[in-house]
Amino acid sequence: MIVRSALDSDDKQLVPLIAAFRVELAALKQRKIDADLNAASAELADYRAKGFRLAVAESDEGRLIGFIACRIDGDVVWAESLYVVPEFRRKGVASKLYEYAEAIAEELGSDTVYNWVHPNNAAIIAFLRKRGYDVLNLIEIRRQYTGEHISGEVMVGSERFRY
Numbered sequence: 001m002i003v004r005s006a007l008d009s010d011d012k013q014l015v016p017l018i019a020a021f022r023v024e025l026a027a028l029k030q031r032k033i034d035a036d037l038n039a040a041s042a043e044l045a046d047y048r049a050k051g052f053r054l055a056v057a058e059s060d061e062g063r064l065i066g067f068i069a070c071r072i073d074g075d076v077v078w079a080e081s082l083y084v085v086p087e088f089r090r091k092g093v094a095s096k097l098y099e100y101a102e103a104i105a106e107e108l109g110s111d112t113v114y115n116w117v118h119p120n121n122a123a124i125i126a127f128l129r130k131r132g133y134d135v136l137n138l139i140e141i142r143r144q145y146t147g148e149h150i151s152g153e154v155m156v157g158s159e160r161f162r163y
Contacts, residue, residue: 003096006054013064021083055100068097075108
């Protein structure tokens with residue numbers, strides 16, 4: 001497996017990965033959506049138009065098995081999306097992709113990568129914690145989406161929110 005910068009020729013394999021990532025994120029919010037290849041293609045075009053740095057993980061057989069999209073804001077690197085195909089998880093793929101983001105941060109003179117993390121995403125929270133990352137200072141508060149089912153609660157400090 002290798003990690004490398006994404007090429008335009010990767011689009012055919014990259015778009016379904018982006019769509020699968022969005023399906024998994026929706027599930028964290030108790031929403032079921034279908035993979036939308038058109039929306040994923042538009043998202044990829046938006047990443048490129050905005051100058052995101054994209055990397056892919058490629059299996060020894062040439063199959064794309066993961067990606068990371070990094071937004072650069074001055075000297076700050078944001079890991080906007082990190083996805084690994086389920087059958088390749090827990091095999092070091094995400095770590096190699098994340099090292100790509102950390103290398104960009106170092107290149108810019110920083111020592112961290114910033115992340116937006118859904119509070120129900122236990123896998124990415126554990127992954128980041130293992131890499132030495134902690135919660136900094138963010139909580140997003142919003143109204144319930146139309147049709148969204150709130151099934152639980154989350155504690156932030158001493159405050160309880162429906163979630």
